[in-house]
Amino acid sequence: MAIEKLLPVSSNLLQLSHGENEREISNLGISKIGQKLLTELSHTKFSGLSGKFELVDGELKPLAFEIFNMIGTGDRTVGYWTPSRGISKILRSTSAKELKTIMWPGDTLVPPRGWAIPSSGKLKVGVPKKEGFTEFVKVQVDPLTNQPQLLPFKLDYEFVPFMNASGHRNGSYTDLLHKILDQTYDFVVGDITILADRAAFVDFTLPYTESGVVMVVKNKMSIDMWIFLKPLRWDLWLAIIVACIFIEVVLRIMERDQRNSTDAGSSMPRGQQVGLFVFPIAALAFPERNMVSNNWSRFVLVVWLFVAFILMQSYTAKLSSIFTVDQLEFSFSEEYYVGHQHGSFTRGFLINELHLNESKLRSYRRFEDYHDAMSRGSRKGGIS
Template sequence: MVHMNPNLGSRLFLLAKKAGIMSEGYAWIITDSMGNFMNTIDDAVIDSMEGVIGLRPYVPKSKNLNSFKTRWKKNMVLMSNSNPETSAAELNVHGLWAYDTIWALAMAVEKIGPISPAFLGAHPGINNGNEIFDLRISRFGPELLAELQNMTFEGLSGEFHLINGQLNTSTLEIFNIYETERPIGYWTPDGGITRKLSSNGRQTYSTSTKELKKILWPGDSTKKPIGWAIPSMKLRVGVPKKEGFTEFIDVSQDPLTYKTTNVTGYSIDIFCSVIKRLPFHIKPEFYAFTNKSGFSNGTYDDLLYAIPNETYDMVVGDVTILADRAKYVDFTLPYSEAGTVMVVRNRKQRDIWIFVKPFSWDLWLLIFGTCICIGVVLRILENRANCQSDFIGLKKHNLGFSFPIASLAFPERDLVLNKWSRFVMVVWLLMAFILMQSYTANLSAMFTVDQLDYRFSSDECIGVQKDSFVRNFLKKRLNISDKKIRDYSTIEEYHEAMRIGSKNGGIDAIFDEIPYMKLFLDQYGSEYKIVGHTYKTDGFGFVSMLFLHL
């Protein structure tokens, strides 16, 4: 598929013919960027383009168009005679569109009627005094625009009709280049492909290329190319050698020769499934990225640099799609969940004294001291009330020091007789209500919000996966010192380092991609949790040269 301007496209096809890829078995398609300018391309380039299929807007034949072409040629001849240095410009669809646009503008002005040179004022975008032209806004502008948008007529290029400020989608002409451009069919947005356009609208449409006329492909062949000139293609595929997280990629090697014997894993399964669905045959050959000792030969960036160095044609594995890497290699669409997260130990309290944790010990002492004081005050006040009740036969109440606590469970109104006792009870119940609500909120937070809150301190260390891009990510984006970052290879190493903590040579948190952390939490989920933000990445993808796509 060639989408270039005529000058660059002409050079491409001359080089393509010289390279021998304009022969049988190849298929070439050009877009309207070249198809509209075929009359300006040299004959030598046309010869090199034999068998190419092109697309361009269809211009219906008409008497007005033939008359205009005749007048155009006469004017070009007169201009060439008067000024020999002037080259005769060839007419194409862009010129016809410009001609129809001028006609539409003239017709719109006529419909508006007589126009006086009245202006509203200076252009709002010109206010610095350095303008070259004195641009002004005509008060007929909105009316003229409305007329243009509703304008419909038959121009030289076909029907002129604007939709959302653009020309209506026209019919596309499909042509085949063989000595000259030969129309082989047409495509319309409503119907599809048809072999011939009919003025009465009775032509048949299809979505199949079988409706097209006979096509001569490169190499004077009438056989439809399959897209590849060779029946099978060998692909050198590089794969990383990993010690851990082998669920994604696992490489088995001969212990004596270190030659790759078997490659398995989730990434390989996805890749092989894609290969089977391609319309052509590819035979992948897997090579482990290892040194002479059978260990990994470097980081993932080192592995990707082996593609432009022509060591491998592709790289398959758990390779993260990054903008820096896309400068020298090409990625497929991601096939995994994207994002990088932090995992820490679960700090949930599990002892039987959890119910006293919402309040500090000094607050508990203050509460009990307050209960005793209130009990003493109520006992004194109620003793006076009981003495007075002996004379009138009222029921006595003997209050103890535990009465303030008991009143929370038995809040009957007749527990106290003295009006001052009731005032003290109201104040105590209000304070007790606030304490109970605060206790409930703090206890709930200990099981929910506090488990999600994590603040990384400068004294803590972070673990990352060996040879991963995450180390540079932490240093450049999160400004974490390189001394606080430690490398690990397996899930077990992560767990052991988290268990002993940074004070004993381990770590306090893990920073890695979501697919890896899901495997880690699947094995040790009850002991760890994900905290903080999810830093966006593009996920895992397959890697190839910039021009190679599967």
């Protein structure tokens, strides 16, 4: 049929080769109209004994699509689909317009929750109404229609803010999730923490960010003119002073004979040497050969320098940490008031897990409220 559409049948369809070795593939006959014939074959359609003949992408178009159920590593045919009959259990049946029983993951015949679409055609999505911390979810009401604004494109969802008549939140996050049970909402979106007791009656999607529970307290670090003394304890400062006096006495004894002569190996005046001995820490800035002449005195200074460098490194590290690391010292007290997010699960966490007095808890909605409460403190009506 394809050849007759192109040209009459003749013996001149092949271009014979005239190579020396006719057994080689390159010497086989080549059709002059091969590409045109291939194109015509791909567009040829007719009805034969086995049904309709039609090629799609070079392959015979299937008469029906098989629908199969994946079970573990195997599969099971549950029905067929044809353009004329649609879905059916049996390929040539027109009566059973449904599939066979589906085996769902977990070896159950019950479809998982969430597959049922409401008769209205729209899913009701609960959204928490928040006054502060709206980085994750924020509800805006259109002033003209008095309806919550939707996304700027069409979706088959109806966003329903979880708020009362006055425009505030209509309960806690747990109350919002319970609205799924009474079918007020089909599902809920927002910054909802996954808890064990909540997961007992609703299903959660995997979280895309982790925040955790944190405690914010005031920084107890105070900077004053005597802060340079804080890196070392008072007993260590006392030990350093005693060590300086001891080294002074030792050096004076060792250098007693050399001080009788101004040329006893020291290039510095006698009065200057005595001043250096009073404060051996000055040895860090002057070579020991200019301070002492006795070899044993030099040995004592070397030991002192070694100890002094260790003290300097420890002092520098501790002073740097005081200026760079927050010195947080906090413990719960009966005098402290503790703030928490309004409607959050943290209220129950503070009461049940940390055993705080419920009368000492205060809830806030915005971060400005937290700042004001932390600034005033517990004694002035705020929080700690």
